Amino acid sequence: MGMCLHKDVAEEHKKAKVQSSKMERDLHKHASMENNVVKILTLGAPETGKSTIVKQIKIIHNHGFSKQELISFKPAVLDNLLTSMKTVLQGMGTLRINLANKQNKCGICFNKWHYCFPLCDLIQTKFWQKTVTCSLKSKSCSFSFVLFPSSSFFENMSRIIAPNYIPTDADVLRVRVRTCGIIETQFQFFLVDRLYDVRGQQSERRKWLSCFEGIQAVVFVVALNSYDMTLLEDPSVNRLQESLELFSSICIHTVFQQTTMILFMNKTDLFREKILKSGRHLRLYHSSYKGADGDVDAAAHNITAMFSACNSNPDRPVYHHFTTAIDATSVRVAFHVVVDQIMRGNLEAVQLV
Ligand SMILES: Nc1nc2c(ncn2[C@@H]2O[C@H](COP(=O)(O)OP(=O)(O)OP(=O)(O)O)[C@@H](O)[C@H]2O)c(=O)[nH]1
Numbered sequence: 527m528g529m530c531l532h533k534d535v536a537e538e539h540k541k542a543k544v545q546s547s548k549m550e551r552d553l554h555k556h557a558s559m560e561n562n563v564v565k566i567l568t569l570g571a572p573e574t575g576k577s578t579i580v581k582q583i584k585i586i587h588n589h590g591f592s593k594q595e596l597i598s599f600k601p602a603v604l605d606n607l608l609t610s611m612k613t614v615l616q617g618m619g620t621l622r623i624n625l626a627n628k629q630n631k632c633g634i635c636f637n638k639w640h641y642c643f644p645l646c647d648l649i650q651t652k653f654w655q656k657t658v659t660c661s662l663k664s665k666s667c668s669f670s671f672v673l674f675p676s677s678s679f680f681e682n683m684s685r686i687i688a689p690n691y692i693p694t695d696a697d698v699l700r701v702r703v704r705t706c707g708i709i710e711t712q713f714q715f716f717l718v719d720r721l722y723d724v725r726g727q728q729s730e731r732r733k734w735l736s737c738f739e740g741i742q743a744v745v746f747v748v749a750l751n752s753y754d755m756t757l758l759e760d761p762s763v764n765r766l767q768e769s770l771e772l773f774s775s776i777c778i779h780t781v782f783q784q785t786t787m788i789l790f791m792n793k794t795d796l797f798r799e800k801i802l803k804s805g806r807h808l809r810l811y812h813s814s815y816k817g818a819d820g821d822v823d824a825a826a827h828n829i830t831a832m833f834s835a836c837n838s839n840p841d842r843p844v845y846h847h848f849t850t851a852i853d854a855t856s857v858r859v860a861f862h863v864v865v866d867q868i869m870r871g872n873l874e875a876v877q878l879v
C-alpha cells in the first residue's frame with residue numbers, strides 16, 4: 527500500500543511538472559507575441575468606413591468570416607435593404623414621384639417579409655420598365671442621388687430576399703452596422719493583432735480614452751465624398767467640417783503627441799462619382815479649392831491638405847492613403863504600407879534612443 531501511495535505521488539509530481547513547463551512555455555509565447563503586437567486605433571466621424579476597413583483586414587489577414595459569422599449578419603443586411611428602400615420611397619414622396627403600381631403602397635405596414643416583397647415589385651417594375659432615372663434632390667434633406675436601372679441591382683435583391691440566403695464577404699463589407707461601444711477584435715496575423723473599432727458618434731467619444739494605452743498608430747478614416755453632406759444627428763453640421771474638427775482635436779490631444787497619424791482618405795469610388803457626375807462641385811462647399819471642377823485628383827488632394835494642416839506637431843508626420851474600403855486590393859495595399867510606416871517609425875525611435 528505504501529508503495530502504491532509513493533507511486534501515485536510520483537505520478538502527480540510528474541504531471542504537475544509537465545503542466546508547469548507547459549504554462550511556462552505558453553507564458554513565454556504570449557510575452558513574445560505581445561512584443562510583436564502593434565496596437566492601431568481606428569477613429570473617424572460616423573459612417574466614414576471604420577468598421578468596413580476592420581472587416582476587410584479580417585478578410586484579408588484572418589481567413590475571413592466563418593459561416594456562423596456570415597449568418598449573423600443576415601438581419602443587418604435585410605435591415606439595410608429595407609432602410610435603403612424607405613429612403614428611396616421618402617425621396618419619391620418629397621419629389622412627388624408616384625409608385626408604378628399603387629397596390630405596392632399597402633405592403634408598407636406589414637411585417638418585414640410582406641414589406642419586402644411588394645417593395646421589390648416596385649423596384650422591379652420601375653427598373654425593368656426603365657422608367658426610373660430620377661434625380662432625388664431636396665433642400666431639406668442632405669441626400670442627392672441618381673437611380674439608374676441595373677440588372678446587378680435586381681439580381682442582388684433577388685439573392686438577398688431568398689429564404690436560404692447566406693451573406694457573402696462582399697455583402698458583409700457593404701452592410702452598415704452601427705458599432706456599439708468599443709469592440710476589440712483579435713486578429714492573429716503578422717505584427718498587428720489588435721484593432722480597435724470605435725463608434726464615431728459624438729456620445730461615444732469619451733469612451734475612446736479607455737483604449738488609448740499603448741497605441742502606436744491612429745488610422746483616422748475620412749469619407750472624401752462627405753464634403754456636401756450633413757450629419758444625421760445634426761443636419762446643420764457639414765460632415766467634412768465635423769471630421770476636420772475631430773481630427774484636429776485628436777492631433778492636439780496630449781495622449782497622441784507621439785502617435786503616428788495615418789489618414790485613410792476613404793470612399794474614393796463615391797467621391798470620384800460625385801465629382802464627375804453630380805454637379806456638386808467642391809468649390810461650392812470649399813471656396814479655397816481652385817482646381818478644375820472635374821479634376822478628381824486635385825479635389826482629393828485639396829481635402830487631404832486640409833487634414834494634414836491640422837497636425838500641430840512638426841516632428842510627427844501625418845501619412846495619408848486614398849482608399850476604397852469595400853475594395854480588398856485598395857485596403858491590402860494601404861495596410862501593407864501602414865505596417866511598413868509603423869515599423870519604420872519604431873526603428874527610428876530605437877535609433878534615437
Ligand atoms: N462605396 C463605398 N462604400 C463604403 C466605403 N467605405 C465604407 N462604405 C460603406 O459605408 C457604410 C458605412 O461604413 P461603416 O464601416 O459602417 O462606417 P463606420 O465608420 O464604422 O460607421 P459608425 O460605426 O456608425 O461610426 C457601409 O455601408 C459601408 O459598406 C467605400 O470606400 N466605398
Ligand SMILES: [Mg+2]
Nearest residue numbers: 576577704705
Ligand atoms: Mg462602425
